[in-house]
Amino acid sequence: MLIxxxxxxxxAASVALVRDNEVVAQYSQCCGLTxxxxxxxxxxxxxKNTGTKIADIDLMAVAHGPGSFTxxxxxxxxxxxxxxxxxxxxxxxxTLEAMAWHGAMRGGLICPVMDARRSQVYxxxxxxxxxxxxRLTPDRAISLEELKNELEACGKIPLLVGDGASLTYDYLxxxxxxxxxxxxxxxxxxxxxxxxxxxxxxxGTADDLxxxxxxxxxxxxxRQERMK
Numbered sequence: 001m002l003i004x005x006x007x008x009x010x011x012a013a014s015v016a017l018v019r020d021n022e023v024v025a026q027y028s029q030c031c032g033l034t035x036x037x038x039x040x041x042x043x044x045x046x047x048k049n050t051g052t053k054i055a056d057i058d059l060m061a062v063a064h065g066p067g068s069f070t071x072x073x074x075x076x077x078x079x080x081x082x083x084x085x086x087x088x089x090x091x092x093x094x095t096l097e098a099m100a101w102h103g104a105m106r107g108g109l110i111c112p113v114m115d116a117r118r119s120q121v122y123x124x125x126x127x128x129x130x131x132x133x134x135r136l137t138p139d140r141a142i143s144l145e146e147l148k149n150e151l152e153a154c155g156k157i158p159l160l161v162g163d164g165a166s167l168t169y170d171y172l173x174x175x176x177x178x179x180x181x182x183x184x185x186x187x188x189x190x191x192x193x194x195x196x197x198x199x200x201x202x203x204g205t206a207d208d209l210x211x212x213x214x215x216x217x218x219x220x221x222x223r224q225e226r227m228k
Contacts, residue, residue: 001019001020001058001059001199002017002018002019002024002052002056002057002058002059003016003017003018003019003057003058003059003060003061003195003198003199004016004017004043004057004059004060004061004082005017005018005060005061005062005191005192005194005195005198006039006043006060006061006062006063006075006078006079006191006194007062007063007075007095007098007189007190007191007193007194008035008039008062008063008068008071008072008074008075008078009063009065009066009067009068009071009072009075009095009114009189010067010068010071010095010114010162010163010188010189011030011032011068011071011163012028012029012030012163012188012189013028013029013030013035013038013039013042013071014026014027014028014029014042014189014190014191014192015027015039015042015043015046015191016046016190016191016192016194016195017046017047017050017052018192018195018196021196023192024050024052025046025049025050026190026191026192027042027045027046028188028190028191029042030188034070034074035070035071035074035075036074039074039075039078040078043078043082054082054085054086054088055086057086057088058088058089059088059089059090059091059198059203060079060082060083060088060089060090060091061079061090061091061092061093061194061195061197061198062075062076062078062079062090062091062092062093062194062209063075063092063093063094063095063098063189063194064076064092064093064094064095064209064210064211064212065092065094065095065211065212065213065214066094066095066096066114066116066122066139066141066212066213066214067095067114067122067189069213072211072212072213073211076092076209076210076211079092079206079209080206080209081206083205083206083209084206089203089204089205090203090204090205090206090208090209091198091201091202091203091204091209092209092210092211092212093194093197093198093201094124094139094197094212095112095114095122095189096112096114096122096123096124096139096162097112097124097126097133097135097139097197098189098190098193098194098196098197099112099161099162099189099190099193100112100124100126100128100133100161100193100197101133101192101193101196101197102161102182102186102187102190102193103126103128103133103159103161103182103186104128104131104132104133104196106128106159107128108127108128108156108157108158108159109125109126109127109154109156109157109158109159110125110126110127110128110133110158110159110161111123111125111126111147111151111158111159111160111161111168111179112124112126112160112161112162113147113160113161113162113164113165113167113168114162114163114164114189115163115164115167116141116164119143119144120141120142120143120144121141121142121143121144121147121164121167121168122139122140122141122142122164122214123137123139123140123141123142123147124136124137124138124139124140125137125150125154125158132200133197139212139214140214141214144167144168144171144172147168148171148172148175148177151172151177151179152177157178157179157180158179158180159179159180159181159182160172160179160180160181160182160187161182161186161187162187162188162189163187163188163189165181165182165187166181169181
């Protein structure tokens with residue numbers, strides 16, 4: 001199965017072609033440009049340079065959240081457009097589940113974390129079982145204090161992955177919690193993880209693909225405050 005995967009849930013963006021468990025190609029960049037300017041050109045260049053046609057792709061996948069509201073919308077909208085135009089099956093996967101695949105070789109407890117601001121991180125916990133992440137908690141927005149208490153009770157050394165890994169690592173170490181942080185080439189979200197996670201889910205159509213935010217946007221929160 002040849003999967004085209006997109007990841008744009010945070011500052012870094014990436015696209016990948018994965019055939020079964022083999023990475024055919026992956027493009028990543030974290031240059032500060034908006035994903036609306038970079039994501040589709042990255043896809044076009046990757047397909048051109050690998051001699052791949054849209055018709056060759058069996059499944060399209062995207063990280064549909066949690067993460068940056070704008071980044072998620074861009075990724076989901078881009079993939080929906082590609083899937084609609086080509087009438088291809090597609091699937092949205094949890095950004096956190098995709099990140100957990102970065103710890104598959106290490107094994108043990110994997111702790112994906114994304115900076116959610118407001119003293120919180122987006123997080124879920126996974127255990128690697130038979131080389132695959134097995135979910136232990138739902139995706140959630142959680143305070144670092146709550147995460148610290150949960151990891152302390154767990155008693156296992158977590159591997160931190162994601163754009164909130166450094167922030168979380170410093171907090172946990174200062175609190176006396178032993179933890180590890182993924183190496184630089186694995187710490188950020190990637191389209192490879194999206195492709196691997198997509199293999200574990202039932203595909204649908206572009207109509208089924210929706211973003212998952214977990215929290216209200218800042219504009220929606222401010223509106224609620226004004227309405228009180």
